[in-house]
Amino acid sequence: MAQSNVFHLISNSIWQWKTTGNINNLSTAGTTNYNYNFTPNTKSYSAFNNLTVNSFDLYYEKLSIEPREIKNILITTEKSYQFLIWNKYVINKQDITINAIENLGVSTEYITPDFLNKTFKPNEYLNFDVVIPKDGNVKFDVTFIFKDTAKGISESINLTGLRAVIIPIIPDKHEEMIKFIVFISKNRKNQEQRRILNDYPYLEIKYDKKYSYSDVDRLLNLLDFAEGKVMVLPIVSEIFEPTSNITGFNEIQINQDLNNYFWIDYFKYVFVFEENNENKYELIEVESYDKTSNKIILKQNVVNTYNKPIISVGDVFVKKSIDVRTQGHNIYNITFEVVNYVD
Amino acid sequence: MLINNVDAITTYTILKLIPEKTSFNFKWQNAQSVVQFLGSKTRMNATSDYSSRIYFLEFIFTTEEERYYLYDFYRQQRGSAYGFWIPLYLNDIRVFDHSNTNFLEIQIYHNNLNKSFRGYERLADIDFNTRTIYIRNISSISEIDSNTEKITLSEQPNRVFNRGENLYKLIYGRFSDKEIVINYQKSAKGNYIAKATIDFIELPYEVINL
Numbered sequence: 126m127a128q129s130n131v132f133h134l135i136s137n138s139i140w141q142w143k144t145t146g147n148i149n150n151l152s153t154a155g156t157t158n159y160n161y162n163f164t165p166n167t168k169s170y171s172a173f174n175n176l177t178v179n180s181f182d183l184y185y186e187k188l189s190i191e192p193r194e195i196k197n198i199l200i201t202t203e204k205s206y207q208f209l210i211w212n213k214y215v216i217n218k219q220d221i222t223i224n225a226i227e228n229l230g231v232s233t234e235y236i237t238p239d240f241l242n243k244t245f246k247p248n249e250y251l252n253f254d255v256v257i258p259k260d261g262n263v264k265f266d267v268t269f270i271f272k273d274t275a276k277g278i279s280e281s282i283n284l285t286g287l288r289a290v291i292i293p294i295i296p297d298k299h300e301e302m303i304k305f306i307v308f309i310s311k312n313r314k315n316q317e318q319r320r321i322l323n324d325y326p327y328l329e330i331k332y333d334k335k336y337s338y339s340d341v342d343r344l345l346n347l348l349d350f351a352e353g354k355v356m357v358l359p360i361v362s363e364i365f366e367p368t369s370n371i372t373g374f375n376e377i378q379i380n381q382d383l384n385n386y387f388w389i390d391y392f393k394y395v396f397v398f399e400e401n402n403e404n405k406y407e408l409i410e411v412e413s414y415d416k417t418s419n420k421i422i423l424k425q426n427v428v429n430t431y432n433k434p435i436i437s438v439g440d441v442f443v444k445k446s447i448d449v450r451t452q453g454h455n456i457y458n459i460t461f462e463v464v465n466y467v468d
Numbered sequence: 469m470l471i472n473n474v475d476a477i478t479t480y481t482i483l484k485l486i487p488e489k490t491s492f493n494f495k496w497q498n499a500q501s502v503v504q505f506l507g508s509k510t511r512m513n514a515t516s517d518y519s520s521r522i523y524f525l526e527f528i529f530t531t532e533e534e535r536y537y538l539y540d541f542y543r544q545q546r547g548s549a550y551g552f553w554i555p556l557y558l559n560d561i562r563v564f565d566h567s568n569t570n571f572l573e574i575q576i577y578h579n580n581l582n583k584s585f586r587g588y589e590r591l592a593d594i595d596f597n598t599r600t601i602y603i604r605n606i607s608s609i610s611e612i613d614s615n616t617e618k619i620t621l622s623e624q625p626n627r628v629f630n631r632g633e634n635l636y637k638l639i640y641g642r643f644s645d646k647e648i649v650i651n652y653q654k655s656a657k658g659n660y661i662a663k664a665t666i667d668f669i670e671l672p673y674e675v676i677n678l
Contacts, residue, residue, distance in 0.1 A: 297654050303539065304647035305547030316673045319642075321549045326542075329647075362535075362652055362660060385532040387539040 185213040190280045198286025203259045211250035218247040230267035290351040293406040296332040328465045338455040359396040359437040372430045375423040383416040392440035400433040441466040476603040481552040487525040494523040520670045529662040548643040551671045561635040574619045585609040588675040590638040602626040640675035641668045
């Protein structure tokens with residue numbers, strides 16, 4: 126008996142660790158985290174009363190909705206994510222009826238299909254979508270709780286992320302300011318003590334570009350619309366040239382040496398432009414960078430065809446200031462400053 | 469241009485990026501002193517031995533490798549948190565005489581170096597063809613006559629230097645500002661030219677423990 130007690134305790138402590146998709150703290154490229162719940166259901170009859178653990182008790186005897194959590198979503202248009210709800214009471218068979226769906230963050234009308242008051246028989250499952258609308262708060266944190274109030278069973282799912290505006294712009298002139306926050310104090314003898322307050326490199330960019338009268342309003346209205354939102358911008362100091370056609374592929378071979386690029390360790394997206402045409406672009410999330418063979422692996426295929434594609438890293442920024450100056454007849458110089466958004 | 473190899477007896481964390489030699493600016497940060505006003509008299513007490521010199525160096529990045537080196541070096545030093553060695557590419561140390569018989573002693577043209585020497589600077593010889601820097605520790609600098617001075621090394625130099633050759637000094641410092649700013653401008657060809665003016669401040673008290 127004592128032996129099985131110990132085994133039960135060990136298995137509890139192991140399986141309460143929730144797995145995530147992102148392990149390396151410094152490398153945030155291509156992270157969309159999915160959380161899966163391996164917590165054993167200690168309320169199940171066989172686990173609690175018998176004090177023995179078999180594989181059923183770890184994975185079954187519960188209502189399961191997977192994935193539990195989706196993080197780092199970037200909303201520029203409406204997006205939907207698929208979930209799976211599964212009645213896993215296969216030994217102590219019981220029906221589950223979802224008779225209440227609570228929401229913390231967004232209305233339940235964004236869950237489709239509507240399975241309120243639907244009864245799930247043992248081992249019955251169903252796929253459903255959750256749609257995040259385009260408009261709303263900049264930072265969203267949505268939790269849905271699915272309950273069977275009669276049996277006292279509930280499970281929840283959580284989605285977090287940002288709403289952003291994409292601003293595709295290749296400037297004439299720009300400044301990059303990189304900063305680590307270090308606190309420095311001095312005594313009267315000029316001796317210093319220095320402390321690093323944040324280990325993350327902050328980036329501030331100042332972009333300058335000339336526009337004609339007909340084009341400047343288009344950008345200014347977009348920047349107006351970005352008020353209260355975060356912006357996704359390309360970092361044009363880190364540009365890649367592909368060696369071959371990229372349309373329809375998600376692996377891009379580039380001419381440059383990826384070891385000479387700094388911000389790829391921190392930024393999650395790439396912009397794909399056509400040369401001299403900023404209106405034709407795509408924003409794609411990066412899966413990983415292969416620094417040995419100089420390849421960029423994207424999460425989705427490139428859709429458009431480009432004559433001479435330019436690829437640059439991009440990430441989410443917060444607007445600091447915008448300055449517009451006339452430079453003569455029908456020429457406007459726009460300078461805008463941004464600082465990168467770090468959660 | 470980047471220095472590839474460092475030849476030294478002890479290990480040095482050194483900025484390997486060579487700045488533009490045409491522009492060189494620096495200033496002294498005030499030595500700390502306390503001034504007391506005592507009625508009709510004033511008294512000034514110096515409370516620190518050294519003032520820290522701040523150097524403004526300009527860099528032009530010709531390759532992606534150089535630009536990445538600066539970003540990566542700045543990340544390794546966590547901004548202005550840690551100190552490192554900075555070679556100064558002035559023309560103030562010119563060799564007058566150096567021979568095999570007195571291998572540790574190098575005679576240089578007089579430049580008041582014996583007065584400005586603080587005891588911790590290092591001497592470097594740079595081979596721009598192989599991009600190697602040879603760093604040696606200085607034991608003392610003394611005046612011989614009105615035209616020449618003598619540098620005595622505590623470590624064997626790499627070679628015999630000829631008259632008229634330039635040697636360089638290394639100081640120990642950190643990034644002075646809270647951030648570094650890199651300017652990018654589009655050239656006529658369409659690619660970007662990157663420039664930066666970066667300030668470095670000396671850390672005279674920390675080098676004693678090295």
